[in-house]
Amino acid sequence: MNRAHVSVQGITKRFGPTVAVDGVSLDVEEGSFTTLLGPSGCGKTTLLRMVAGFHHPDQGDIFLRGIRVTDIPAHRRNTAMVFQEYALFPHMTVGENVGYGLRLRRVSADEATRRVGQVMELVGLAGQQRKFPHHLSGGQQQRVALARALVVEPEVLLLDEPLSNLDAKLRIRVRSEIRQLQQQLGKTTLYVTHDQEEALAISDRIAVMNRGRILQLGTPLQIYHHPVNRFVADFVGLANFLEGEVSAPGQVRMEGVSLTVPDGALPGRRVTVVLRPEAIRLHARPPEGVANVLRGYVTAASFLGTLARYWVDAAGRHWIVDVPSPGEALMTGEVFLEIPRDRIHLLTET
Amino acid sequence: MARPLLESGHRVVVMPMAVARWGEIRRQTADPGLLLTFLGTAAALGLFVLYPAFRVLVYPSLRDYLAIPESLRWIQAARNSLMMMVLSTISATVVGLVFAFATTRPDLPGRRMFRGLAMLPLFAPPFMVAFAYILMFGRQGLITRSLLGLQANIFGWHGLWLVQTIAFFPLAMLIIAGVLDAVNPSLEHAARNLGADEWTVLRSISLALARPGIAGAMLVVAISVLADFGNAVIIAGGFPLLATEAWFRMEGMGDLKGAALVVAMLLIPTVALFFLERYWVSRRVYTVVTGRGSRIERPSTPPVLKWGAVAICSLVSLLVLLVYFGVIAGAFTAVWGRDWSLTLEHWRLAADRIASLWSSVKIGALAGVITGTVSVVVAFLTSRHLPFRGVLDFLAVLPGALPGVFVGVGYVLAFNATPIGGTVWVLAAALAFWHLPMGYQAASARLKQIERSIEEAAVNLGATGLQVLRDVYLPLLVRALVEAFAVSFIRAVTNVSIVIFLIAPGQVVATFVILNMIQNNIWGAGAALTTMLLLLTFASIGVTWIAVGRTVRSPGMG
Numbered sequence: 060m061n062r063a064h065v066s067v068q069g070i071t072k073r074f075g076p077t078v079a080v081d082g083v084s085l086d087v088e089e090g091s092f093t094t095l096l097g098p099s100g101c102g103k104t105t106l107l108r109m110v111a112g113f114h115h116p117d118q119g120d121i122f123l124r125g126i127r128v129t130d131i132p133a134h135r136r137n138t139a140m141v142f143q144e145y146a147l148f149p150h151m152t153v154g155e156n157v158g159y160g161l162r163l164r165r166v167s168a169d170e171a172t173r174r175v176g177q178v179m180e181l182v183g184l185a186g187q188q189r190k191f192p193h194h195l196s197g198g199q200q201q202r203v204a205l206a207r208a209l210v211v212e213p214e215v216l217l218l219d220e221p222l223s224n225l226d227a228k229l230r231i232r233v234r235s236e237i238r239q240l241q242q243q244l245g246k247t248t249l250y251v252t253h254d255q256e257e258a259l260a261i262s263d264r265i266a267v268m269n270r271g272r273i274l275q276l277g278t279p280l281q282i283y284h285h286p287v288n289r290f291v292a293d294f295v296g297l298a299n300f301l302e303g304e305v306s307a308p309g310q311v312r313m314e315g316v317s318l319t320v321p322d323g324a325l326p327g328r329r330v331t332v333v334l335r336p337e338a339i340r341l342h343a344r345p346p347e348g349v350a351n352v353l354r355g356y357v358t359a360a361s362f363l364g365t366l367a368r369y370w371v372d373a374a375g376r377h378w379i380v381d382v383p384s385p386g387e388a389l390m391t392g393e394v395f396l397e398i399p400r401d402r403i404h405l406l407t408e409t
Numbered sequence: 410m411a412r413p414l415l416e417s418g419h420r421v422v423v424m425p426m427a428v429a430r431w432g433e434i435r436r437q438t439a440d441p442g443l444l445l446t447f448l449g450t451a452a453a454l455g456l457f458v459l460y461p462a463f464r465v466l467v468y469p470s471l472r473d474y475l476a477i478p479e480s481l482r483w484i485q486a487a488r489n490s491l492m493m494m495v496l497s498t499i500s501a502t503v504v505g506l507v508f509a510f511a512t513t514r515p516d517l518p519g520r521r522m523f524r525g526l527a528m529l530p531l532f533a534p535p536f537m538v539a540f541a542y543i544l545m546f547g548r549q550g551l552i553t554r555s556l557l558g559l560q561a562n563i564f565g566w567h568g569l570w571l572v573q574t575i576a577f578f579p580l581a582m583l584i585i586a587g588v589l590d591a592v593n594p595s596l597e598h599a600a601r602n603l604g605a606d607e608w609t610v611l612r613s614i615s616l617a618l619a620r621p622g623i624a625g626a627m628l629v630v631a632i633s634v635l636a637d638f639g640n641a642v643i644i645a646g647g648f649p650l651l652a653t654e655a656w657f658r659m660e661g662m663g664d665l666k667g668a669a670l671v672v673a674m675l676l677i678p679t680v681a682l683f684f685l686e687r688y689w690v691s692r693r694v695y696t697v698v699t700g701r702g703s704r705i706e707r708p709s710t711p712p713v714l715k716w717g718a719v720a721i722c723s724l725v726s727l728l729v730l731l732v733y734f735g736v737i738a739g740a741f742t743a744v745w746g747r748d749w750s751l752t753l754e755h756w757r758l759a760a761d762r763i764a765s766l767w768s769s770v771k772i773g774a775l776a777g778v779i780t781g782t783v784s785v786v787v788a789f790l791t792s793r794h795l796p797f798r799g800v801l802d803f804l805a806v807l808p809g810a811l812p813g814v815f816v817g818v819g820y821v822l823a824f825n826a827t828p829i830g831g832t833v834w835v836l837a838a839a840l841a842f843w844h845l846p847m848g849y850q851a852a853s854a855r856l857k858q859i860e861r862s863i864e865e866a867a868v869n870l871g872a873t874g875l876q877v878l879r880d881v882y883l884p885l886l887v888r889a890l891v892e893a894f895a896v897s898f899i900r901a902v903t904n905v906s907i908v909i910f911l912i913a914p915g916q917v918v919a920t921f922v923i924l925n926m927i928q929n930n931i932w933g934a935g936a937a938l939t940t941m942l943l944l945l946t947f948a949s950i951g952v953t954w955i956a957v958g959r960t961v962r963s964p965g966m967g
């Protein structure tokens with residue numbers, strides 16, 4: 060028996076000629092926060108909506124606690140969802156919005172009032188039940204939508220880009236609130252976003268999707284440091300990519316350079332070297348006694364507050380290098396790049 | 410992320426192939442209530458929209474159609490109708506454009522007043538402008554004879570031209586102003602920033618962007634002019650027109666086949682214009698609503714432009730006011746043109762015919778209920794992923810292309826020989842379905858504003874199809890329902906073009922009585938009864954306004 064709380068098995072969904080979701084399988088453990096991350100049109104929202112029951116998969120099955128729910132209509136699955144545009148009922152008060160699911164479940168009025176009060180307190184909106192949604196700010200509407208989903212005590216909480224309509228600062232605050240609430244309640248959560256930073260910050264596990272498939276499933280650290288392919292490396296964070304050939308064990312040769320890399324790839328194979336900008340060290344003078352040093356020239360520099368970003372020409376290509384806590388002045392002119400061997404990630408795909 | 414095709418592909422009627430899609434359809438239609446409603450509505454639209462039109466077109470034989478060019482009178486009527494269409498469309502659009510321009514410039518004195526006054530003709534019964542202008546400018550006209558001592562004859566094409574210009578320019582104004590309003594002010598500011606003066610901005614930006622709106626306005630006005638029956642029957646005199654010819658054929662000669670032929674001839678240009686507007690012009694509107702543009706004040710309008718517009722608007726507003734003044738004055742004047750003393754005598758005469766007003770209200774209410782209900786139901790159905798919903802949509806907007814006289818003849822041919830022939834039901838159904846496009850489009854627009862996710866949120870929380878309808882759609886569509894009722898009601902009680910064909914003995918309605926009075930020169934009582942009709946109209950607008958908390962969209966002309 061599959062012990063996953065939510066299990067998606069071999070799901071395919073087509074819309075006309077477009078394959079929105081292409082044979083996806085995914086297990087979500089009880090109490091975990093799993094994020095579906097990917098660019099527009101990658102199928103993440105479609106997958107989420109199939110879990111909610113808004114779309115019926117063409118192939119494959121969906122299980123909740125091991126029970127097949129593929130054919131159960133949306134209104135009979137207990138998979139409360141927070142919508143991107145909140146979807147609050149404009150003609151109902153906040154209290155009526157939050158209590159709507161309880162009313163449909165024939166919870167007594169007293170009990171419903173009590174539970175609505177509780178959940179409103181939980182999301183930090185105590186006593187706002189009598190207002191209408193349009194009286195509230197975007198962030199508050201967001202919380203009402205969250206409260207409305209939580210109050211029915213769903214099997215799994217589904218969130219579809221819930222932060223995309225908030226401004227940058229608020230987005231960061233609300234996302235940590237959502238994460239805290241989720242951990243406090245231990246609620247199994249499936250979250251959809253196209254924002255890689257958000258995904259890294261909030262998730263237990265991330266499923267990176269593209270063209271209807273899951274490319275990689277892993278913790279935020281695994282995804283960032285050990286991407287399985289160029290797409291994942293490129294989509295999550297910034298990276299320098301260098302293509303070359305393994306010349307000897309632990310050596311990759313490319314045009315003009317040879318780098319010492321971690322062991323693993325067989326000689327003769329084409330590989331892509333992935334280097335995060337902050338993995339590269341920048342020196343004004345050639346460092347002594349280290350491998351992988353390249354001489355380069357700063358073409359542009361940009362001060363970003365907590366770090367400085369340099370565009371460096373070295374070995375006939377452009378490099379992006381992030382240097383944390385820059386001092387009083389930015390470097391210019393000739394510089395030396397040091398590439399620590401253990402910070403190099405190799406992709407052996409072709 | 411991109412929404413799946415199902416949500417974005419509203420225009421797609423039936424997508425080819427796709428087992429997946431048939432799956433969705435199966436799930437939707439698995440709801441027996443929904444399926445039954447769908448079939449019932451489709452049947453009703455087929456019976457009350459398509460069938461009468463079909464009957465008109467097949468009633469004359471092919472030989473009758475082929476003989477049209479041999480009838481001098483019909484050729485003349487067709488030529489006259491087209492001539493009036495060109496003249497009145499151009500003049501009404503020009504006046505409408507001036508008003509639209511004037512009322513969208515913030516620094517134009519009296520702009521709100523001008524917009525308000527320009528709306529008045531929309532609420533007048535469709536024969537009222539002609540009636541008032543006979544009183545003002547006719548042989549016994551207050552202005553032409555009593556004030557200026559002229560021997561004027563307003564009957565004929567020139568009188569009709571003036572009347573149609575005043576009657577239909579508000580339509581043009583509304584459409585063009587809608588487009589001008591939607592022009593993002595930052596586009597104009599961008600042009601100024603690049604060095605354009607106000608004239609250049611107006612010419613190269615504002616008017617250029619409004620061009621599709623102007624084209625759309627011309628097409629809508631042209632349809633109204635072609636179909637105009639009320640004004641034409643009163644003021645055209647011996648000037649034959651297609652719209653009135655149908656009525657003369659049937660009433661004067663009992664020539665049903667002739668009437669059918671004439672309205673079929675009238676249908677060709679109106680349908681062509683209608684679909685040109687709907688599927689071509691209205692899709693070329695550049696002004697996309699993209700959130701709120703910057704609310705920077707427009708710089709002042711060049712004085713020549715400003716005072717020129719004020720002058721034209723003032724003159725036209727005066728002509729509009731004369732429409733209301735003429736009829737109301739007529740209701741209190743002893744003998745128009747001879748004895749100007751005040752009297753209530755006409756009201757006594759009108760009160761004798763008050764029963765006709767009650768039948769108008771009864772039929773209007775019936776039509777309003779039908780229009781309201783059918784509008785909301787069709788709008789709801791076409792918003793579902795049902796097969797053939799495009800057909801439903803088409804049938805619900807089609808009546809907008811049909812002239813009133815066409816519908817009138819169609820219902821005579823379709824239902825007179827049936828058991829319901831000659832009852833109020835036929836008249837109410839004709840009026841209700843003729844007004845369906847307005848109610849349906851309003852309800853549909855309202856429904857589109859309701860985010861799909863609102864429904865999904867309800868389903869997600871456990872609501873069944875019926876609970877969604879009860880808890881989400883009905884509360885949000887009440888306003889659309891009330892408005893559809895009100896517009897249909899007002900237009901039904903003031904209608905003449907359909908009423909005149911379907912009037913049943915013992916069910917005489919007010920507009921019919923008024924028309925007879927005017928044609929028999931019983932002006933005072935006609936004016937009094939028209940004034941009552943106006944009171945009824947404005948009272949309904951008031952009640953609706955209270956009910957839904959804002960003004961009803963203008964009911965337009967019938």
